[in-house]
Amino acid sequence: MATKLDGVQTGILEAPLTVERPVYNPTSEQNERLPNPGTARANLAPSLDTPEGSQAWAAAHAHQTVLEAHVNFFDHDSDGVIWPLDTYRAFRALGFNVLASTIAFIGLHAALSYVTVDGYLPDPCFRMYVRNIHKIKHGSDTGAFDNEGRFIPQKIEDFFQKYSSAPEKDSLTKADISNGLRGQRLLADLVGRFAAYAEWMAFFFIVGPKDGKLLKEDVRRLFEGRLFYEIAERNSKRAVGAEKKGE
Structure with missing residues (x-):
């Protein structure tokens, strides 16, 4: 059978x-x-539920791979260089407190800056370069990004088919994510395991699903980068609303 x-x-x-x-x-x-789901897309992040992806978003980032567009939110002035301060500001905009944002920008730039430089010497300011961002790919992840920064729809569909406890396979609980991370982990890949866990937990935090379930569409929009802007805008509106109430 x-x-x-x-x-x-x-x-x-x-x-x-x-x-x-x-x-x-x-x-x-x-x-x-969704034709050819196993074929990596250069600048589009579709899924079975959203087979056209976000066309307007893809058009606006047609000059970037999906992974480059994914991290574009952290490039504060869109100059192709992510400074530590850019990352700190991005985490604050996503709702993280001062301590968490500080730990995040120190850890990320200390670990990832060197692999994105063009030469052999480290960047003295620990900057990350978007043109080489594909080099930050690590193991024990979903595999949704290939080694060149393209998006593979099959990998997201696989992850939800394997680990979602929802009958429709359209959402993930924390337990599902935990099972998924255990299922995806690779031998002797402590860095990749830690990075994958930190990324998913951070994602769960910024989305803050009230029913405790991450929707597949949210995951798709995260991979293309659009969700970062939506969450930052939501947080900004909440902050303005809180200020008005306090007046």
Whole structure:
């Protein structure tokens, strides 16, 4: 007995994990909605539920890969260079307090600055360069970004198919994320495991789902970078509203 759809066998009982963690195995109809899901997209982040992605967003960032657009929020003045202060301001805008934002910018720039420089010498100001941001990719993650910074829709669909406890496979609880991180971890990859955990927990915090479930559409918009701006705008409006109430 095996998991089989449209002639593609994705699981066998003799290897229980292949049945317990089913991959995204699209039907003919789903393949028409989201063609070639395993092919990496250069500047578009689609999903089965949003097969066209965010067209306006992609058009505005047509000169960037999806990963570059993903981190564009942290490039405060859009000059292609992310300064430590840019990262601090970004975390504050996303709702993190002073301490958490300070820890974040110190840790991120200390760990990631060097891999984004063009030469062999480290940047004296610990800046990160957006043109080389694809080099920060780490292991034990979803694999949604390839090594060149393109987006692979199949990987997100796989992650939700494997680990979502929702019947519709359209959301993730903290327990689902924890199971997913355990399932994706690689041997001797402590850095990747820590980075993946920190990223998902930070994402869960900034979205702050009231029902404790992260929607797949939120995850998709996070990967393309648009969600950062939406959350910052939401926080800004809340702050203005709080100031008006205090007057």
